[in-house]
Amino acid sequence: MQIETMQQMLSTVTLLLGALLIAVIFNAYRIIRQQTLLTFIYGLFTLIVGITFVDLVSIFTPDAFLIAWSAVFSRIVVIIGLCVMTHSILRG
Numbered sequence: 001m002q003i004e005t006m007q008q009m010l011s012t013v014t015l016l017l018g019a020l021l022i023a024v025i026f027n028a029y030r031i032i033r034q035q036t037l038l039t040f041i042y043g044l045f046t047l048i049v050g051i052t053f054v055d056l057v058s059i060f061t062p063d064a065f066l067i068a069w070s071a072v073f074s075r076i077v078v079i080i081g082l083c084v085m086t087h088s089i090l091r092g
Contacts, residue, residue: 004058011055018048036088043084050077 022041029037057070 007055008059011052011059015048015052015056018044018052022048036091039088039091040085043081043086043088045081046077046084047081050074050079050081053077 022045025037025041025044029041051074053074054067054071058067061067
């Protein structure tokens with residue numbers, strides 16, 4: 001029980017730090033106005049949501065079936081986020 005609580009707290013901290021990082025990069029985008037940076041922000045947002053999704057679902061529901069499928073969905077979202085970030089970097 002304590003390990004799950006610790007994971008949920010760390011997930012919340014990860015989500016907040018990710019939001020702070022996105023805000024900082026968005027401020028840089030407003031100065032530079034480069035489309036690549038905006039696409040990178042979209043990928044970073046997707047990556048952060050994918051990383052924290054399983055723990056956030058476990059906060060709201062104790063159902064093991066939903067938690068198992070949220071883990072699968074989380075991995076798919078992480079892969080999509082990494083692909084978007086890679087695309088934005090390669091597009092340059």
